[in-house]
Amino acid sequence: MLAGGSRVSHHLRECDRRHLGLGLGLGLGFYSSRILHLSSLISKRPSSTAPRLRSRMSSNLQPQGPHRGEGAPTLSDCFGQREDTCEVPSEGMSSVAGGIVALGKFDALHIGHRELVIQASKAGAPFLLSFVGMAEVLGWEPRTLIVAKCDRPRVLSSWAQYCGNATPVEFEIEFSSVRSLSPRQFVEKLAKELGVKGVVAGENYRFGYRAAGGASELVRLCGEYGMDAYIINSVMDKNQDLRHYSNDLKERGQVSSTRVRYALALGDVKYVSELLGRPHRLILKSKEHNRFTISSSCRISASKSCLLNLAPRDGAYDDCFVVIGHGNSIPCRVVIDATEIQVEMKEAGFLNFNSCNVLELLHIEFGSS
Secondary structure, X not given: OOOOOEEEEOOOOOOOOOOOOOOOOEOOOOOOOOOOOHHHOOOOXXXXXXXXXXXXXXXXXXXXXXXOOOOXXXXXXXXXXOHHHHOOOOOOHHHHOOOEEEEOOOOOOOHHHHHHHHHHHHHOXXXXXXXXXXXXXXXXXXXXXXXXXXXXXXXXXHHHHHOOOOOOEEEEEEHHHOOOOOHHHHHHHHHHHOOOOEEEEEOOOOEOHHHOEOHHHHHHHHHHOOOEEEEEOOEEOOXXXXXXXXXXXXXOOEOOHHHHHHHHHHOOHHHHHHHHOOOOEEEEEOEOOEOOEEEXXXXXXXXXXHEOOOOOOOEEEEEEEEEEOOOEEEEEEEEEOOOEEEEEEOOOOOOOOOOHHHOOEEEEEEXXX
């Protein structure tokens, strides 16, 4: 067993079948610690952009919405789900054995992360290996989540359409249990304790104590322990110059969670959608002392203290939807100020004014304007 424990989340929810055409540069490459017939692993994906294969190691691998359904139910029909029903369930480690594990920090679950999972699915059952408690262990200042924890199953389920209808599974490990491991010890843990069949990582991936190992060492060590390793090129963002967003020298134009955070800070929800490959979804949870309020003018108001994930900058957003269940949504306008979020419904007849006390989770999806 891993020190500190581990848990697996199975994501079995219905897929979000809307696909965004992103206009993003996508360069892919593969390395393998074994000789493989890659053509047998590559299947068509719902995109016209075919991955580009690389046959040998590079010398510079150093750190560098939902369907708009008709006949929507009332809001009181859909907000009864508690946050704790969305929590990641705890299960044994055995379910990751024999799988292909994507390695990385999966904060935003953006299109770069999705590409890792797509490649994993071509070689076997796809998993994401996520570390829990990294900020606390490293002394980083806590940051608001980009994707609400209870919304991660929905996002991962929506990726099944790119993965041969296989829903990726997120496997979580306490960071404190692996922080002090050398690169070799980390790979040994994957192979011997978790029984992983192979790994997929980006070309800039670093691992081991103080990030001592890089992509080329990952390939070498995986070969020694009988695992396959696939290294893919970063998914590049050609739509924006990072100089407008960050001075982070590690950013070289690739899609990243940092870019998503900066785009949200600017209120550029269209750009956020391009980076995520889906509309940004904001989730608010009603609290006992701070319930949502509904006015007779079809307006829902909620305190910012109800937020479960990161909102765009304060301002007005016209092309938005309140999402109901798995397939219905109500057009709305969202106004965010210093203390509150107000949702102005564009269609009457959906609100049951006598049931505002039963609203527990509010899902708001931002459009492209």
